[in-house]
Amino acid sequence: MISSSSFLALTTKISKAPKQIQYSIFHYFLLSRSISNQTQNPSFSTTHISVPTRLNHKDWLAPNEVLRVFSTIRDPNSVVSALDCYSKRKDYKPNEALYTLILNKLAEARLYDAIDGVVCRIRAERNCRLSDEFFRNVIRVYGVLAGRINKAIETLFDMPRYDCWPTVKTFNLVLNLLVSARLFDVVHEVYVGAPKLGIEIDACCLNILVKGLCECGKLDDALKVLDEFPQQKLKPNALTFSTLMHGFCVYGKVEKAFGLFERMEKEGVDPDTITFNILISGLRKQGRVDEGMLLLERMKLKGCDPNAGSYQEVLYGLLDTERFSEAKEFMRKVISKGVSPSFKSYKALIHGLCKGNQLEDVDWILKQMGRQGFVPKMGMWRQILRCQFAGKSSHSCDSFEDIMAN
Numbered sequence: 352m353i354s355s356s357s358f359l360a361l362t363t364k365i366s367k368a369p370k371q372i373q374y375s376i377f378h379y380f381l382l383s384r385s386i387s388n389q390t391q392n393p394s395f396s397t398t399h400i401s402v403p404t405r406l407n408h409k410d411w412l413a414p415n416e417v418l419r420v421f422s423t424i425r426d427p428n429s430v431v432s433a434l435d436c437y438s439k440r441k442d443y444k445p446n447e448a449l450y451t452l453i454l455n456k457l458a459e460a461r462l463y464d465a466i467d468g469v470v471c472r473i474r475a476e477r478n479c480r481l482s483d484e485f486f487r488n489v490i491r492v493y494g495v496l497a498g499r500i501n502k503a504i505e506t507l508f509d510m511p512r513y514d515c516w517p518t519v520k521t522f523n524l525v526l527n528l529l530v531s532a533r534l535f536d537v538v539h540e541v542y543v544g545a546p547k548l549g550i551e552i553d554a555c556c557l558n559i560l561v562k563g564l565c566e567c568g569k570l571d572d573a574l575k576v577l578d579e580f581p582q583q584k585l586k587p588n589a590l591t592f593s594t595l596m597h598g599f600c601v602y603g604k605v606e607k608a609f610g611l612f613e614r615m616e617k618e619g620v621d622p623d624t625i626t627f628n629i630l631i632s633g634l635r636k637q638g639r640v641d642e643g644m645l646l647l648e649r650m651k652l653k654g655c656d657p658n659a660g661s662y663q664e665v666l667y668g669l670l671d672t673e674r675f676s677e678a679k680e681f682m683r684k685v686i687s688k689g690v691s692p693s694f695k696s697y698k699a700l701i702h703g704l705c706k707g708n709q710l711e712d713v714d715w716i717l718k719q720m721g722r723q724g725f726v727p728k729m730g731m732w733r734q735i736l737r738c739q740f741a742g743k744s745s746h747s748c749d750s751f752e753d754i755m756a757n
Contacts, residue, residue: 401426401429402429402432402433402436403420403421403423403424403433405420406420406433406436406437406440407436411442412440412442414444414446414448414449417437417445417449418448418449418452420433421433421449421452421453421456422452424456427456427457427459427460427462428460428462430453430456430457430465431453431457431465431468431469434453434469434472444478444479445476445478445479446479447479447480447481447482447485450469450473450479450481450485451485451488453469454466454469454488454489454492455488457469458492458496458497461496461497463492463493463496463497463499466489466492466493466497467502470489470506473513474509474512474513477513480514480515481513481515482515483510483515483516483517483518483520483521485515486506486507486510486513486515486517486521487517487520487521487524489506490503490506490507490521490524490525490528491524493506494524494525494528495528500528500529500532500534500537503525503528504525504529504537504541507521507522507525507541507548508544508547508548510548511548516548516549517548517549517550519550519551519552519553519555519556522541522545522548522550522556523553523555523556523559525541526538526541526542526556526559526560526563527559529541529563530559530562530563530566533566533567535563535564535566535567535569538559538560538563539560542556542560552583552585553585554580554585554586554587554588554591557576557579557580557583557585557587557591558588558590558591558594560573560576561573561576561577561591561594561595562594564576564598565594565595565597565598565601566598568602570595570598570599570602570604573594573595573598574595577591577595586618586620587618587620588620589615589620589621589622589623589625589626590625591620592611592612592614592615592620592622592626593622593623593625593626593629595608595611596608596611596612596626596629596630596633597629599611599633600629600630600632600633600636603636603637605630605633605634605637605639608629608630608633609630612626612630621653622653622655623655624650624655624656624657624658624660624661627646627647627649627650627653627655627657627661628658628660628661628664630646631643631646631647631661631664631665631668632664634646634668635664635665635667635668635671638668638671638672639668640665640668640669640671640672640674643664643665643668644665647661647662647665657690658690659690659691659692659693662681662685662690662692663692663693663695663696665681666678666681666682666685666692666696666699666700667696667699669681670699670700670702670703673703673706673707675700675703675704675706675707675709676707676709676712678700678703679700679704679709679712679715679716682696682700682716682719686719691723692719692723694720694725697716697719697720697725698731700716701713701716701717701727701731701734701735702734704716705734705735705737705738706738708738710735710738710739713735
């Protein structure tokens with residue numbers, strides 16, 4: 352603590368400094384004093400952890416009462432201390448519901464190291480039976496919230512040590528996490544470990560493999576997985592074929608995608624709206640708009656109702672090929688069917704009409720946007736005005752990328 356004589360000498364020196372500097376020095380001095388007092392005074396400690404007093408009582412606590420006590424804890428940092436306190440009682444008998452509550456509280460606060468500690472405690476104590484659903488929740492916390500994929504895999508393969516064998520649902524969750532994290536090499540390692548866990552492979556599992564292989568560009572290997580379905584006594588579904596078709600379309604191999612479409616029909620698998628949308632999108636990217644429009648009609652004959660995404664791909668195809676009048680008429684038909692175009696579709700059409708100097712149709716588009724509750728952004732108004740004053744000069748119009756960005 353600073354003495355009174357030192358403080359007097361300090362204030363004398365500060366008084367001779369400019370006012371702005373005087374203020375800064377005094378502010379710093381007071382802040383330092385405040386921090387010093389907080390350090391010396393325990394009442395200012397921010398690390399104080401309180402444990403519910405009910406846990407210190409000698410009365411016997413039933414499991415449902417323990418659950419109520421832990422549910423009242425508001426500070427997540429106190430949860431582990433409360434568990435330690437509870438473990439010292441004679442009536443200590445944790446169950447799955449309690450562990451789930453504790454893990455969820457820690458997960459909400461992102462206290463993942465504390466979760467590691469609780470999981471280690473469970474492994475060491477082994478004093479309650481845990482279900483597959485419990486471990487699936489732990490895996491989800493590690494993989495989805497914490498981003499600790501290695502801990503998710505470790506938990507999956509540790510489950511038998513807890514006398515709990517994972518279901519295929521939990522196994523597929525880990526595969527999905529790996530594909531989402533683009534850890535494609537690890538996906539195969541986990542997949543071949545299925546027999547050790549007593550997992551019976553299902554169609555969902557193979558679909559995840561197909562998705563992973565397509566995303567890393569290994570399309571031939573993805574096709575081999577398709578051939579593995581009958582070997583596993585399984586049947587591929589619409590999602591299987593749609594994922595493969597999307598992979599081929601991404602790499603510009605639309606003809607191979609249509610080959611899969613034919614195979615799909617031969618094997619008695621009904622295509623859905625997503626399947627058709629993928630093919631229409633693939634055709635659009637190659638400038639084959641008319642084929643996309645024919646496929647849209649074929650889609651209806653197959654009993655698949657087009658959605659906003661189906662119509663949007665055809666609309667974009669017409670705009671890409673600068674068939675602006677057809678695009679406007681196509682949108683009119685779509686609206687008459689009760690389908691509401693997206694804000695992005697309106698932006699794209701306004702860009703196309705401005706590019707084609709068809710400003711007389713822009714008014715109709717703006718009115719339709721208003722009916723749907725859309726408000727044109729400044730970039731759209733700017734483009735309309737530029738094209739209005741530029742006449743037929745298309746050089747002053749913004750690029751498609753510019754208007755979509757605004």
